[in-house]
Amino acid sequence: MKTILVTGGTGFIGSHTCVELLNQSYDVVIVDNLCNSHSEVLNRIVSITDKSATFYEVDLLDRVALNTVFTKYQIDAVIHFAGLKAVGESTHIPLSYYHNNLTGTLILLDVMANHGVFDLVFSSSAAVYGDDNSAPYQEHFPLSSTSPYGRTKVMIEQFLQDAFVSDPRWSIALLRYFNPVGAHPSGLIGEDANAISTNLMSFITQVAVGQRKFLSVFGGDYPTADGTGVRDYIHVVDLALGHIKALEKLASQTVKSIDAYNLGTGQGSSVLDVIQTFEKASNRVIPYEIMPRRSGDIAESYANPQKAANELGWKVQFSLETMCRDAWNWQSKNPNGYHS
Template sequence: MKTILVTGGTGFIGSHTCIELLKQDYDVVVVDNLCNSSPLVLERIAQITSKKATFYKLDLLDKPNLENVFQKHPIDAVIHFAGLKAVGESTKTPLSYYHNNLTGTLVLLDIMQKHHVFNLVFSSSATVYGENNPIPYIEHFPLSSTSPYGRTKVMIEQFLQDAFKADSRWNISLLRYFNPVGAHPSGLMGEDPNGIPNNLMPFITQVAIGKRDKLNIFGGDYPTHDGTGVRDYIHVVDLALGHIKALKKLALNKTPSVEAYNLGAGKGYSVLDVVKAFEKAAAKKICYQIAPRREGDIAEFYADSTKAKNELNWQVELSLEQMCHDAWNWQSKNPNGYQ
């Protein structure tokens, strides 16, 4: 495999994956509609790697222009990140989430099949495990979700399973990742959410930089070691490298298949654990208050990533302290993100 199409390649995880692809001498083609990202990301990728990704400002729903990309480039595999991703927003605008995430993926798969491109790494999520599975989550557990966003991930996984059953040329990795945080160690790239952050780490960094007054911690009475929710946090660079490992596994497959892999640290940290680690890394106090639990939140979840270690030769290398250090390095050098 040489030429990789990355959908959503200017997003948080996609951009870091593009860096790792370019560092390993892949030719990278990015399609992104920039609805949740900045074109400056492409300049930062080039600055870090001294290489350029080919970029098309393009929505996956634009089938004719997406097909042109496949006609112009000898694409060997696709890493599919593109999609709307805010759980809360998805409950308010479910139809837009279903239309964008599901229809966009179906358009992509149709064009891939037409051009005989069957290697695919799909950006799935731990949300597919729902609320009722025991921890740690293992890949064979039944899937469900409590939000329209999560249901799009469950449904796309089912699309891909069904596509493989109908045509055994499909060669697919489903990467279910947990809570990506951190930033590129250069400080040139990191998480830059639009509006109020949905995720913990960018909210903490925005409090530290003075953009937010305080952090609301939703729930202080969970049955955890300090009463706050426990999650599995993973450095975005570790996560990006997981996609490279998955690509290499697809290239080595003698028999195509569809395989799911958890990408997580395999252990959980509470919200207060993360706050304390960040305070130490940044030498900053974080003002917070305990707020009522949010509907649908569970006390804790984390991955069993044994399968990824055994089959992809992948495991996390970077600590919570490094995640916090790199997140603060990014935010302190870019107080307004990519603006």
């Protein structure tokens, strides 16, 4: 049985990944500072899996506390989610994003190396493809970003490339997420409505539950089928399972490597597609208003996920309808998130 350290393990994607790790008999140690998540997640994980993850309220900027966790446990690999994540907020407080995300990662890497832990799965983002590439995005495309948040992902990927070149003991998977939505089918864990989110589905479910009067759709004149932006929406459970596949690859390979993988469906859905699918799945009407485009938004973004299929043996299982149904199941049961 292997012990996996999960940074940011009480967050949206982190919590779902911890569930899948426990379901597959990994031991899980979570470190999270709870700045954008809730400790109630830990109780919900137990309810789903009948197993518990060990939890430490630790900020990655606290080297001493992080080192204590590594000293106490024989960690085999790390999944690194922890970091500030709101694109809009990052434009207002960029230095906080750079300090938190970059410095926290550097401390984590240093502590890992000091304890002989070199297997790492990194939570990256499709934001690293910037706005100069054309969909579908492929892993070999040049990287850039239009926000400080995205630039932290680009920079951290470069940190990890340089670390691998300098020390071939490192074995790293860079997982570039597209648009995670949905929730665990139990309705016990999902994206907390009270947390900072720029997730379209989160706003839709808040309208459905009565927390918002209408949905703002930014841009109705894009060169797409219906004029609204097209994105690659992926069920958060599919995304979580991608991390398990990445861990398995790191554990099985005899020659160490660093590789990037797109985790997406490979299909784009417009904002209006998502609204209409959600209405059918929830039997709710979602009022919306078309607003001007937001600066930096692009018309289309979706993945070419073939590399993950070929090298990780991973592919998505859940449809957009399932994503909508599970998101509504979570929100309707937890209208105020984990504070409900």
